Amino acid sequence: MKIQFWSIGKKHEPYIKIGVEDFTSRIGNYFPVQWNILPTPKNAGMLSEMDLKKREGATILEWLDKDDFLVALDERGKSFDSIKLARFMETRAQERTKTLIFLIGGAFGIDEAVLKRANLQWSLSQLTFPHQLVRLILAEQVYRACTIIRNEKYHHS
Numbered sequence: 001m002k003i004q005f006w007s008i009g010k011k012h013e014p015y016i017k018i019g020v021e022d023f024t025s026r027i028g029n030y031f032p033v034q035w036n037i038l039p040t041p042k043n044a045g046m047l048s049e050m051d052l053k054k055r056e057g058a059t060i061l062e063w064l065d066k067d068d069f070l071v072a073l074d075e076r077g078k079s080f081d082s083i084k085l086a087r088f089m090e091t092r093a094q095e096r097t098k099t100l101i102f103l104i105g106g107a108f109g110i111d112e113a114v115l116k117r118a119n120l121q122w123s124l125s126q127l128t129f130p131h132q133l134v135r136l137i138l139a140e141q142v143y144r145a146c147t148i149i150r151n152e153k154y155h156h157s
Contacts, residue, residue, distance in 0.1 A: 008056050
């Protein structure tokens, strides 16, 4: 199984980049992994919130393959603790999911069409985080799940 992290917006900010790269590298010891930073649509500042989400959604849907397992990060999604996330990922791997994609939406969230296409909507927290920080939290949690799957001691070291 390959893991991909997709995020709408700018490249990683320097204060986030080191941590994201570190955890992404660690995940690479368990699964092939990569980041795809999808650019914000042109003239985004001139678009309404709804139009911006629709444009971002159209780009996401174009990039997806029909067999991709899409996990959309959304505040209304299902909550997991770290062990449940590990079991979810382990199940995906056992069921031979080819590509598992974790999607971080744009500033106004994820378009309904993408949420409908998503195989799972997942909420990291009821708190609101900056998108850049979500990248770091997501990468760390996926790494933590990998270590739980392998019964390694990172989770409670």
